[in-house]
Amino acid sequence: MKRRNLLIGAAGLASSAMLLAACGTGPTPSAAPTPTEDPSGTITFWSPLAGMDKVAAAFNASQSKIKVTFETVPNADSGGYAKLSTAITAGNGPDVSTIEYPQLPQFVSNGQVQPLDGLIDKSATVDKLGSEIRGMVQFGDKTYGLPYDAAPMVMYYRKDMLTKAGIEVPKTWQEFEEAARKLKSVAPDAYLASFNPNQVPATAGLAWQAGAKWFGTSGDSWQVGVNDDATKKVAGYWQKLIDNKLVKVTQAYSDEWSLDLANGTVVGVVGANWSATGIQKRTEASGQKGQWIAAEMPNWGTPAGAFYGGSSFNVTKSSKNPAASAKFIEFLTTNPEAIKARGNTGSAFLAFPGLTPVAQQAYDASYFGNDIYAVFNKAYTTVSPGWQWGPSWDLTNTALKDAYGNLSTGGTVLEAVTTAQTATVAGLKQNGFSVKE
Numbered sequence: 001m002k003r004r005n006l007l008i009g010a011a012g013l014a015s016s017a018m019l020l021a022a023c024g025t026g027p028t029p030s031a032a033p034t035p036t037e038d039p040s041g042t043i044t045f046w047s048p049l050a051g052m053d054k055v056a057a058a059f060n061a062s063q064s065k066i067k068v069t070f071e072t073v074p075n076a077d078s079g080g081y082a083k084l085s086t087a088i089t090a091g092n093g094p095d096v097s098t099i100e101y102p103q104l105p106q107f108v109s110n111g112q113v114q115p116l117d118g119l120i121d122k123s124a125t126v127d128k129l130g131s132e133i134r135g136m137v138q139f140g141d142k143t144y145g146l147p148y149d150a151a152p153m154v155m156y157y158r159k160d161m162l163t164k165a166g167i168e169v170p171k172t173w174q175e176f177e178e179a180a181r182k183l184k185s186v187a188p189d190a191y192l193a194s195f196n197p198n199q200v201p202a203t204a205g206l207a208w209q210a211g212a213k214w215f216g217t218s219g220d221s222w223q224v225g226v227n228d229d230a231t232k233k234v235a236g237y238w239q240k241l242i243d244n245k246l247v248k249v250t251q252a253y254s255d256e257w258s259l260d261l262a263n264g265t266v267v268g269v270v271g272a273n274w275s276a277t278g279i280q281k282r283t284e285a286s287g288q289k290g291q292w293i294a295a296e297m298p299n300w301g302t303p304a305g306a307f308y309g310g311s312s313f314n315v316t317k318s319s320k321n322p323a324a325s326a327k328f329i330e331f332l333t334t335n336p337e338a339i340k341a342r343g344n345t346g347s348a349f350l351a352f353p354g355l356t357p358v359a360q361q362a363y364d365a366s367y368f369g370n371d372i373y374a375v376f377n378k379a380y381t382t383v384s385p386g387w388q389w390g391p392s393w394d395l396t397n398t399a400l401k402d403a404y405g406n407l408s409t410g411g412t413v414l415e416a417v418t419t420a421q422t423a424t425v426a427g428l429k430q431n432g433f434s435v436k437e
Helices: 052-062 078-089 102-109 159-162 173-186 200-211 229-243 253-261 275-286 322-334 334-344 355-364 372-381 393-404 413-430
Strands: 004-009 019-021 041-047 066-072 096-100 153-158 191-194 214-219 221-224 247-249 266-274 292-296 311-315
Touching: 041 052, 041 322, 052 066, 052 322, 052 334, 066 200, 066 322, 078 096, 096 102, 096 322, 102 311, 153 159, 153 200, 153 275, 153 372, 159 173, 159 191, 173 229, 191 229, 191 266, 191 334, 200 229, 200 393, 229 247, 229 275, 229 413, 253 275, 275 292, 275 334, 292 372, 322 334, 334 355, 393 413
Parallel strands: 041 066, 041 096, 191 247
Antiparallel strands: 004 019, 096 311, 153 266, 153 292, 214 221
16 A cells, blocks of 8 residues: 655644655545634634533533534543544544544544644634643644643552551652552552553653653654663663562552552552542541642652643544634633533642633542642643654553563563563554664
């Protein structure tokens, strides 16, 4: 098959564009859309995010020219992206989609989402964003979505358990290990955190924070470093914690993990702003209100951070009304009324300036023992620059998850990232990408 050319910039920057070889599995691109000053018509919107039905209804009520029809779709773990990709390829996908940042380059390279350039007011939208979050949706000189949330990676701890062990909140990973040992000395059955094999984006975030660059570009080729030196350091560190039984290997969101949080077996969570809701849900029946606090991630000696999760809204290639779709996306991502309409659905940290305070007012954070939003704000300012997601996250995500399956039978985190490196490189080459290691 003759492969389609697409410009993608290293780290999302137009100044260092490269040629991506992308499989022509999407529908044939239509002519460049013509901006419409006052678009109208009916559009469809797919999202797995809670409360987006209310946001669509609020948009419909705010004007009469565009009507949004909303459909809840499965999340990534339940096959949502497969459904979306299949629908777009068949030409019957939604007008507006919800795609997380790691998966977006794959949809871009497959030609399944449209550039928003010419459809949106860039000066009022993407130009107001910070460079790192802007880089999640811009490739080459084009914008393929508007970011909804910017999810800074943070830690959560049971403050009462830290106090019991005489522990201050760890500021470095060395202090984290020392704290985990002190906790064991006073609570032998407790763990300071868990290592979650089903949360590959957490591994990516920890590596990102340590200075890793899993994906980059060199000339016309992708560079892949899923097992680069920074990642090996992170892998070795967590393997030591696992071997010394200082953290527990558990699938996040499983019944076991939920029970561990509820009964105090695990007293810390590697998470993001959005984790607050899940922690509260799993622990409030155990009388833990006021005991959980948020904290910046421990670092390797210098303040540094990463994003953990986050979603964008996009106009798909199957959209027959891209102008109206873009208008709706602007509402979703920049209008305070959209945030108010979603209500108290979680501890959102929004990408667009000025929206997080609106989300903060909607969310009741009184369950926690400190100002978690102050922590989110500080963590956001430390996100390390230069991270880029690769052209096919599914390859890396699946390979690392599969390799983590061996942790209970003698496998190691280092072996897992090395296996994922090999699988990612082989998969990209098989899909026609030029790759350098």
